[in-house]
Amino acid sequence: MTNALEAAQLAKNYNNHIALHPLELQIPPGQIFCLLGQNGAGKTTTINLFLGFIEPSSGQALINGVNVAKNTDITRQAVAYIPEVVHLYGNLTGVENLDFFNRLAGFRFSPKELKAFLLKAGLQEEAHEKKLGGYSKGMRQKVGIAIALAKNASVILMDEPTSGLDPKATLEFNAICRELSDQGKTILMATHDIFNATSLGHRIGIMRDGHLKHIVDASGITAEGLQQLYFESIG
Amino acid sequence: MLLLKTIFRHEWKQLTQQRWMWISLLAFVLISVLSLVTGRRSVQTRLTQIDSIHTAYNRDYAAVLKKFTDTSTAKAKTDAKNAGMPVMINFRLPQPAIKTPATLSPLATGMMDILPWYQQIRYVKNFNEAAVVPVSNPLVLFAGSFDYSFVLIYLLPLLIISWCYAVFDSEKNAGTIRLLAVQSGKPETIFRLKLLFRAVLLAAVVVLLNIAGFVVCSGLQDTNWMAYGWWMLLSLLYLLFWFSLCRLFVAFRKSGIATALYLITSWLALLLVIPSLCNTYMQAKYPLPLQDEIAAYRRHQSEEIWNSAPKLLADSFNKNNPQYAASIDEAKDTVKLSDRYVAGYYDLLERRMNRVLQPLQQQMQTRNTALQKLLAWNPASFTQGNLAGLAGTNLAAYDFYSVKADSFQKRWQAFLYPYHLADQLLKPEQFNQFPQFSYQDPSLDVAHLRRSIILLSLFSLLFLILSNRADRYFRFI
Numbered sequence: 001m002t003n004a005l006e007a008a009q010l011a012k013n014y015n016n017h018i019a020l021h022p023l024e025l026q027i028p029p030g031q032i033f034c035l036l037g038q039n040g041a042g043k044t045t046t047i048n049l050f051l052g053f054i055e056p057s058s059g060q061a062l063i064n065g066v067n068v069a070k071n072t073d074i075t076r077q078a079v080a081y082i083p084e085v086v087h088l089y090g091n092l093t094g095v096e097n098l099d100f101f102n103r104l105a106g107f108r109f110s111p112k113e114l115k116a117f118l119l120k121a122g123l124q125e126e127a128h129e130k131k132l133g134g135y136s137k138g139m140r141q142k143v144g145i146a147i148a149l150a151k152n153a154s155v156i157l158m159d160e161p162t163s164g165l166d167p168k169a170t171l172e173f174n175a176i177c178r179e180l181s182d183q184g185k186t187i188l189m190a191t192h193d194i195f196n197a198t199s200l201g202h203r204i205g206i207m208r209d210g211h212l213k214h215i216v217d218a219s220g221i222t223a224e225g226l227q228q229l230y231f232e233s234i235g
Numbered sequence: 236m237l238l239l240k241t242i243f244r245h246e247w248k249q250l251t252q253q254r255w256m257w258i259s260l261l262a263f264v265l266i267s268v269l270s271l272v273t274g275r276r277s278v279q280t281r282l283t284q285i286d287s288i289h290t291a292y293n294r295d296y297a298a299v300l301k302k303f304t305d306t307s308t309a310k311a312k313t314d315a316k317n318a319g320m321p322v323m324i325n326f327r328l329p330q331p332a333i334k335t336p337a338t339l340s341p342l343a344t345g346m347m348d349i350l351p352w353y354q355q356i357r358y359v360k361n362f363n364e365a366a367v368v369p370v371s372n373p374l375v376l377f378a379g380s381f382d383y384s385f386v387l388i389y390l391l392p393l394l395i396i397s398w399c400y401a402v403f404d405s406e407k408n409a410g411t412i413r414l415l416a417v418q419s420g421k422p423e424t425i426f427r428l429k430l431l432f433r434a435v436l437l438a439a440v441v442v443l444l445n446i447a448g449f450v451v452c453s454g455l456q457d458t459n460w461m462a463y464g465w466w467m468l469l470s471l472l473y474l475l476f477w478f479s480l481c482r483l484f485v486a487f488r489k490s491g492i493a494t495a496l497y498l499i500t501s502w503l504a505l506l507l508v509i510p511s512l513c514n515t516y517m518q519a520k521y522p523l524p525l526q527d528e529i530a531a532y533r534r535h536q537s538e539e540i541w542n543s544a545p546k547l548l549a550d551s552f553n554k555n556n557p558q559y560a561a562s563i564d565e566a567k568d569t570v571k572l573s574d575r576y577v578a579g580y581y582d583l584l585e586r587r588m589n590r591v592l593q594p595l596q597q598q599m600q601t602r603n604t605a606l607q608k609l610l611a612w613n614p615a616s617f618t619q620g621n622l623a624g625l626a627g628t629n630l631a632a633y634d635f636y637s638v639k640a641d642s643f644q645k646r647w648q649a650f651l652y653p654y655h656l657a658d659q660l661l662k663p664e665q666f667n668q669f670p671q672f673s674y675q676d677p678s679l680d681v682a683h684l685r686r687s688i689i690l691l692s693l694f695s696l697l698f699l700i701l702s703n704r705a706d707r708y709f710r711f712i
Contacts (some may be wrong), residue, residue: 051417054710076420087410091252103241104418104425144414151418 002065004029004155004186005050009059012045012210019045021210022059027203029154032177032187034197034218036226037207038234043190045210047157050188051081063155077105080153084160086144090133094118094143097132101147109150121146122172138169145176156180158189162196174200194230198223206233238419242428243435250436256398260440263386263394267444270383274341275451277382281336281347282455288331288353296666299327303663319660321358321651322574329355332643332672334636337627338459339466342448343384345628352633354640356672358648358655359581383448384622387470388615389506391441392477396498398433399481402426404491423706426485434478441470462625465684469625472691473618479698486705505615513609521602523595536587540580545569548579555582558649562657574656603630614691621687627676635677646670 005027012020020042027033035043048054049061052072061068063075088097095114102109109117115128123142132140141161148156162170170193177187177200191197197204198218204226206214213233216226250256302318305311317323334352355361403426406412416422449463484497540548549568552575553560568575610616623629650670654661 051413053413053416073420076417079417081413081417083410083413085410087414089249089409089411092248096248100241100245101414101418103244104238104415106237147414147418 001028003027003062004031004064005033005188006062006065007046007049007059008062010046010049010056010061011058012042012049012054013057018210020049023212025205025212025215027186027188029186030181030184031202032181032189032200034201034204035188035190035207036192036194036197036204036230037190040209041207041234042210042212043207044159046207047159047188047190050075050155050157051079052076078154080148080151080156082141082144082148082156082158082161084163085137086140088132088140088143091131093129093131094123094135094139094146095128097143098146098150102150105151107150114146114150117146117150118143120149121176122169138165141165141169141173145173149176149180153185155186155188158187158191160190160192162191162193170196194227195223198226206230208234238421238424239428239431242425243432246429246432259394259397260437263390264440264444266390267383267386268447270381270386271341271444271448271451274344274382274448275455277344277347278336278341278455281340281352284353285333285335288333292328292331295328299324300663300666319662321655321659321661324661325358325651325655329357330643330647330669330672332356332640332674334633334674336456337462337625337632337676338452338456339448339462339626340628341452341455341626342382342466343623343626343628344382345384345623345626346630346633347628350630350633352636354644356640356644356647358644358651359578360585360641360644383444384619384626387441387473387622388619391437391474392502392506392615395433395437395474395477395481396495396502398437399430399478399485400495400498401491402429402433403485403488404494408491427482430478430482430485434474437478438471438474441474442467445470461679465679466622466625468688469618469621469684469691472688472695473614475695476614476691476698479695479702483698483702483705486702486709488709505613509613510610510616513606517602517606517609521598521605523598523602529591529595532591533584533588537584540583540587543580543583545571545573545576545579548583549573549575550579552579552582555586556652559652559656562653574658578652578656600634611686612690614694617687618691621684624680624683632676636674639674640672643670643672 003026005025007023007025009022009024010020011018011022023042023046025033025046035046037043045054049056050063050068052061052068052075055069063078066075066078068075089100092100095111095118098114098117099109099111102114115125118128119125121142123139123146127135127139132143135143144161162173165173174196177189181187181202189197189201198221201218204216204218204221205212206216206229214229216229221229299318302311302314304315306315332354336347340347406415406426412422415425419425445463445467449458449466452458480501481498484494484501487494487497489497546569553563556578563575567573570576607620610620620629624631647670650668653659
């Protein structure tokens with residue numbers, strides 16, 4: 001079976017700085033893979049390479065077996081993205097933002113369907129028609145999730161999506177991620193949250209200085225064990 | 236197509252919520268309307284003046300004819316006897332030579348308020364020094380006064396810049412670029428479409444304003460569809476040129492401030508600095524004598540010729556004007572203040588003045604041609620020149636009028652002199668044979684217009700190609 005996400009000797013250099021050493025990684029469909037690491041460890045670089053925002057210095061980033069660098073337009077159709085802070089248009093409502101980004105992806109939904117996506121993402125109904133400028137970070141994040149849900153992408157890339165969310169919002173977010181995983185969606189999530197990674201991820205990778213130092217099965221490790229391994233890995 | 240519709244819909248929604256964009260558009264439209272009103276008023280005033288000149292001439296014409304038959308008093312009898320004297324006709328009925336405004340003159344008043352548009356033609360030439368003084372201020376030379384063409388050439392680019400400079404930066408600041416890229420897969424296309432939306436909207440505004448201008452023009456003069464078509468094409472291509480330039484600078488992915496600075500610098504360079512530099516260079520290369528020098532020369536020559544011996548002047552006149560030989564009368568012609576003495580005076584003065592003025596005018600012509608050639612690569616300058624050309628208010632149109640007026644003066648002289656020099660009187664029925672001055676602007680310089688259209692298109696195409704290259708070179712993220 002083709003891996004949903006695959007890094008084949010994927011590397012990235014910026015002048016003399018190596019942001020990502022040759023990376024080997026395979027993530028099968030339906031799996032949630034959490035990437036842990038300090039700032040500058042290479043997590044965001046890995047995600048940017050899969051998104052096609054930057055070109056690899058060597059190796060390949062593959063989505064559903066398709067080389068991202070050479071087929072960015074195609075691979076982006078299969079990808080949804082939730083950044084650390086979902087920036088949308090503050091002068092438009094949640095529904096209008098969702099509608100616009102869906103149309104960009106080539107989908108058209110009725111207002112009722114759009115609201116259903118927002119509800120599914122956990123955004124309370126009374127906020128749907130309010131301007132995004134008045135939303136909290138968590139509410140914006142939910143609109144971001146709704147955009148990902150509506151796109152029905154097979155791969156979802158998340159860059160520290162729970163950073164700054166309150167515990168309840170994090171729990172709600174995790175529940176949605178699990179549901180997506182159950183539907184066969186693949187999630188690659190960069191995070192600093194060790195406990196969240198163990199509770200949500202199927203596998204966890206620890207990165208340091210552009211190297212993927214460890215990959216562990218979440219079912220075989222506790223949060224404390226992962227924490228210990230993490231600190232050992234980052235020195 | 237779906238993406239285009241999505242972006243246009245989104246941009247419209249954004250536009251409805253961005254007050255400053257509406258305010259700037261409204262200000263532009265108001266200024267344009269004001270310029271149309273101003274242009275209309277200028278041409279309306281000119282047409283009223285022309286009408287008044289014709290009315291006054293017709294009144295004088297009727298009065299002179301009446302003198303032939305009025306024998307009610309002793310004085311009237313004397314007047315009736317002299318009514319057909321060419322010198323009296325020349326004095327009482329100077330022939331009007333008028334440059335009538337062209338159809339599009341209300342849209343580009345150009346030199347209308349600066350250069351002479353009306354001359355009273357008599358059988359001797361009146362040297363009007365003002366007419367030979369070159370216009371040297373480059374802004375006046377090409378932009379003329381405040382009119383709709385000024386709004387299009389100078390203010391439209393500023394509006395375009397204000398609408399476009401932040402197209403990339405605003406998305407960057409909003410942090411939406413990544414999501415735009417992931418959702419659409421084509422962020423470059425999104426920015427192109429965002430600019431296209433603005434271009435289409437402003438083009439629609441320009442088309443509407445142009446149509447309003449044409450309606451204003453049609454209300455005053457005959458409709459000229461050809462001129463309307465060229466005007467529309469030029470103004471839209473000029474808009475395209477500025478949008479392409481904006482597109483190029485936006486493709487560099489600089490901050491909004493930096494992009495705005497680049498664009499304002501381009502505006503200053505194309506509209507002010509380059510024309511001024513070219514003009515300064517031309518003034519240094521082709522210096523022209525001052526007006527005072529010409530006036531002094533005229534005074535000096537006038538005095539010298541006036542003091543010449545009558546026979547000398549009469550002989551000079553006869554030599555240079557053999558067509559009037561039949562009326563030579565040696566005894567009469569050699570008397571001071573005789574008709575032939577005075578004719579000889581004016582003839583010689585004109586020849587001597589022409590000896591000075593013709594090279595000067597040639598030099599001015601050379602300078603203007605050289606300046607035009609130099610500015611022929613500046614889209615702002617040549618578009619401005621073309622708009623004024625279409626409106627018949629550019630330098631070339633006034634030069635053309637001046638030549639026509641000179642030629643008419645010769646015709647008037649040729650009509651009256653045979654009677655004047657032979658001491659013959661004109662009969663009332665001969666009044667119908669007066670030569671008439673009829674002015675028509677030179678026909679459209681289609682080759683020049685075509686060249687401008689091609690150049691504007693090529694510049695725009697070049698900027699668009701470069702911006703597509705820049706899209707590949709400068710990444711969004």
